[in-house]
Amino acid sequence: MRHTISVLVENKFGVLARIAGLFSGRGYNIESLSVGETIDPQISIMTIVTTGDDRVIEQITKQLNRLVDVIKVVDLTEIDHVEREMVLIKIAPRKENRLEVLKTVEIFRGRVVDSGPTTYTIEVTGDEKKIQAFIELMKPFGIKEFVRTGKVAIPREISQRK
Amino acid sequence: MAKMKGAEILIECLKREGVKHIFGYPGGVILDIFDLLYDDPDIKLILTRHEQGATHAADGYARVSGKPGVVLVTSGPGATNTVTGIATAYMDSVPLVIFTGQVPTFLIGNDAFQEADIVGITRPCTKYNILVKDVKDLAKQIREAFYIATTGRPGPVLVDLPKDVTQGKAEFIWPETVHIRSYNPTYEGNIYMIKKAAQEIAKAKKPVIIAGGGCIISEAHEHLKELAEMTQIPVANTLMGLGSFPRTHELSLGMLGMHGTYYANMAVQNSDLIIAIGMRFDDRVTGKTDAFAPQAKIIHIDIDPTSIRKNVRVDIPIVGDVSRVLQVLNKILKEEIKPQWEEVRKAWLKQINQWKKEKPLTYEFDPEVIKPQYVIEKIYEITKGDAIITTEVGQNQMWAAQFYKFDKPRRFVTSGGLGTMGYGFPAAIGAQLAFPQMTVIDIAGDGSIQMNIQELATAVVYDLPVKVAILNNSYLGMVRQWQELFYNERYSHTYLSTAPDFVKVAEAYGAVGLRATKPSEVEPVIKEALSIRKPVFMDFVVDWKEKVYPMVPPGAPIDQMILEEKKKERKLKAVK
Ligand SMILES: Cc1ncc(C[n+]2csc(CCOP(=O)(O)OP(=O)(O)O)c2C)c(N)n1
Numbered sequence: 001m002r003h004t005i006s007v008l009v010e011n012k013f014g015v016l017a018r019i020a021g022l023f024s025g026r027g028y029n030i031e032s033l034s035v036g037e038t039i040d041p042q043i044s045i046m047t048i049v050t051t052g053d054d055r056v057i058e059q060i061t062k063q064l065n066r067l068v069d070v071i072k073v074v075d076l077t078e079i080d081h082v083e084r085e086m087v088l089i090k091i092a093p094r095k096e097n098r099l100e101v102l103k104t105v106e107i108f109r110g111r112v113v114d115s116g117p118t119t120y121t122i123e124v125t126g127d128e129k130k131i132q133a134f135i136e137l138m139k140p141f142g143i144k145e146f147v148r149t150g151k152v153a154i155p156r157e158i159s160q161r162k
Numbered sequence: 163m164a165k166m167k168g169a170e171i172l173i174e175c176l177k178r179e180g181v182k183h184i185f186g187y188p189g190g191v192i193l194d195i196f197d198l199l200y201d202d203p204d205i206k207l208i209l210t211r212h213e214q215g216a217t218h219a220a221d222g223y224a225r226v227s228g229k230p231g232v233v234l235v236t237s238g239p240g241a242t243n244t245v246t247g248i249a250t251a252y253m254d255s256v257p258l259v260i261f262t263g264q265v266p267t268f269l270i271g272n273d274a275f276q277e278a279d280i281v282g283i284t285r286p287c288t289k290y291n292i293l294v295k296d297v298k299d300l301a302k303q304i305r306e307a308f309y310i311a312t313t314g315r316p317g318p319v320l321v322d323l324p325k326d327v328t329q330g331k332a333e334f335i336w337p338e339t340v341h342i343r344s345y346n347p348t349y350e351g352n353i354y355m356i357k358k359a360a361q362e363i364a365k366a367k368k369p370v371i372i373a374g375g376g377c378i379i380s381e382a383h384e385h386l387k388e389l390a391e392m393t394q395i396p397v398a399n400t401l402m403g404l405g406s407f408p409r410t411h412e413l414s415l416g417m418l419g420m421h422g423t424y425y426a427n428m429a430v431q432n433s434d435l436i437i438a439i440g441m442r443f444d445d446r447v448t449g450k451t452d453a454f455a456p457q458a459k460i461i462h463i464d465i466d467p468t469s470i471r472k473n474v475r476v477d478i479p480i481v482g483d484v485s486r487v488l489q490v491l492n493k494i495l496k497e498e499i500k501p502q503w504e505e506v507r508k509a510w511l512k513q514i515n516q517w518k519k520e521k522p523l524t525y526e527f528d529p530e531v532i533k534p535q536y537v538i539e540k541i542y543e544i545t546k547g548d549a550i551i552t553t554e555v556g557q558n559q560m561w562a563a564q565f566y567k568f569d570k571p572r573r574f575v576t577s578g579g580l581g582t583m584g585y586g587f588p589a590a591i592g593a594q595l596a597f598p599q600m601t602v603i604d605i606a607g608d609g610s611i612q613m614n615i616q617e618l619a620t621a622v623v624y625d626l627p628v629k630v631a632i633l634n635n636s637y638l639g640m641v642r643q644w645q646e647l648f649y650n651e652r653y654s655h656t657y658l659s660t661a662p663d664f665v666k667v668a669e670a671y672g673a674v675g676l677r678a679t680k681p682s683e684v685e686p687v688i689k690e691a692l693s694i695r696k697p698v699f700m701d702f703v704v705d706w707k708e709k710v711y712p713m714v715p716p717g718a719p720i721d722q723m724i725l726e727e728k729k730k731e732r733k734l735k736a737v738k
Contacts, residue, residue, distance in 0.1 A: 010343070055471065059471075068290045070344055
């Protein structure tokens with residue numbers, strides 16, 4: 001099963017390598033990993049999306065916890081949480097399709113953040129399904145390239161254990 | 163306050179940590195530290211002949227003394243040469259602090275002369291490692307390094323020291339206490355779980371204790387003995403756990419696993435409860451995991467939560483220091499649950515004694531050729547079980563584990579997790595330094611001893627009278643054994659055609675060399691070696707065909723053992 005794990009770490013150099021190394025060295029899979037500082041600049045938070053059966057996930061969380069620089073590990077899959085991802089997607093629609101593209105962007109509450117004579121660059125945020133759906137819809141119009149940030153996630157304020 | 167140089171800060175920190183010996187090798191970027199050691203009265207640097215030797219020696223020192231081993235080497239090749247030693251210590255949870263020199267910070271990342279990213283290289287095989295970037299942080303980081311290496315589940319910690327940091331100046335501020343926000347090992351076991359374990363122990367009809375290296379690390383041997391004796395539960399040891407429970411005790415099952423005793427493996431496989439203490443269910447212990455102890459509930463006590471449920475299912479996990487957990491468990495059993503243990507265990511112990519009688523550990527004595535097991539038996543007899551035994555890796559290691567009866571902890575020093583050939587000899591040197599008055603013997607193969615044979619110079623120079631018993635079978639014996647059993651006797655590259663004359667090697671280094679080629683010479687050679695206060699190589703020319711039994715074939719359940727030589731006349735395709 002797919003899990004979203006949030007890891008609070010000391011904001012020191014080498015920590016990211018240690019965490020990535022833990023996954024690669026033990027053959028665990030990382031689907032996405034995003035990192036950023038927290039309010040306390042000495043602490044960073046990582047959101048890691050990974051897959052595995054219960055035993056693998058248990059090992060992953062324990063192994064993460066064992067790392068000296070790791071302050072806290074939370075498997076968000078177990079609790080109610082909000083998750084978001086962002087995609088920047090550059091498409092080159094034919095003239096007759098431009099309007100339709102812009103409409104779709106609107107429906108997805110996306111934004112055109114750059115445009116050229118033949119291209120639009122569009123920003124969309126949302127959960128994974130929404131991003132996926134948007135990409136699918138854009139495919140027929142000719143996607144030139146896209147980048148995704150990977151998931152970030154946070155527990156809901158009134159969160160309940162599932 | 164006057165400022166001190168980084169190198170001075172380092173030495174001061176080591177003194178405060180109680181370090182008396184450092185194992186090391188010099189080089190350009192750490193000369194400032196070596197220069198200070200030149201006339202330091204309190205800290206002695208043991209110059210090995212190879213950085214791998216230094217690391218294993220520090221490791222042996224740590225394993226027998228329980229204190230952290232300290233290594234000091236230069237950057238680049240000096241640092242990379244320590245990696246095998248670090249990985250060895252990591253796998254067996256040995257506290258080491260390794261100081262590596264590094265090129266000055268402004269050259270890091272520039273492919274400078276003798277630069278290696280040792281922090282990157284050792285990340286997967288250290289408990290923690292750090293590049294010190296500022297001399298102001300040095301004292302704090304050294305203090306933390308020792309703290310992390312020695313607390314929780316111990317392990318190696320590497321501190322990388324750029325030259326400008328050891329040359330730079332800062333005020334010396336010694337942190338009296340250490341607090342690392344993200345590092346809080348759990349020492350006390352969960353009381354609810356411990357109570358549950360006590361109930362299971364009282365209920366069980368056929369329980370077995372498996373005691374591992376954690377019992378030695380946390381000094382739990384007395385509590386372990388109390389538990390076993392009170393509840394009348396037999397104890398099997400892992401390789402790393404040998405000595406945590408007296409081998410001569412009637413409840414001892416000896417070692418279990420791939421080369422475990424018949425009765426240990428049978429007991430474990432037929433048990434209804436396993437109490438696993440400070441062990442990690444290594445695949446050499448479990449055999450085929452799905453078929454491991456099929457009817458048993460498993461209680462697992464370990465300080466490292468990642469050990470629990472990694473390889474086998476666990477019914478009652480207890481995270482904590484095994485010594486503390488056992489104390490609580492014993493108290494509960496003593497005060498709250500007191501069945502007539504003797505009565506409860508009678509049938510089970512009878513069954514076990516029958517297994518012991520049916521198939522004890524044996525070998526066939528031969529009056530013409532020396533059997534390697536015979537050498538170990540004689541070493542045991544002559545030292546009265548009171549020596550520190552280190553081993554190399556291979557058949558020599560397994561025979562030592564089987565035939566030397568370890569009754570006390572910290573007497574058996576072996577590379578269990580990584581299985582490092584070349585470990586035993588330098589480890590013996592470290593052990594001898596920690597205990598100058600004790601008899602220290604490395605039981606070696608002719609292959610393994612050649613991996614760090616240069617350390618004989620170290621033993622001679624520092625007057626460390628270690629003994630090396632080479633079970634010389636002209637082969638990489640353990641690999642040859644696998645080739646014989648599983649590869650159709652195709653001895654691909656396991657025959658050591660040009661071994662040196664070990665007696666002459668010893669003499670060349672200024673040590674003593676002795677040789678035995680007949681069984682009748684074994685005892686006199688051992689006795690003579692032990693009477694000499696110098697390093698001695700004992701070259702025992704042994705039966706090259708001998709194999710380690712019992713053996714669980716790889717991938718089989720542990721009760722499916724090959725117990726002895728097939729009776730058919732073996733046609734050995736010797737290359738000789
Ligand atoms: C550094 C290293 N290289 C390779 C191996 C694989 N290996 C395990 S046992 C063994 C043979 C050991 O031969 P020897 O030292 O002569 O001991 P014996 O088995 O004959 O007692 C080898 C090559 C190892 N354990 N360590």
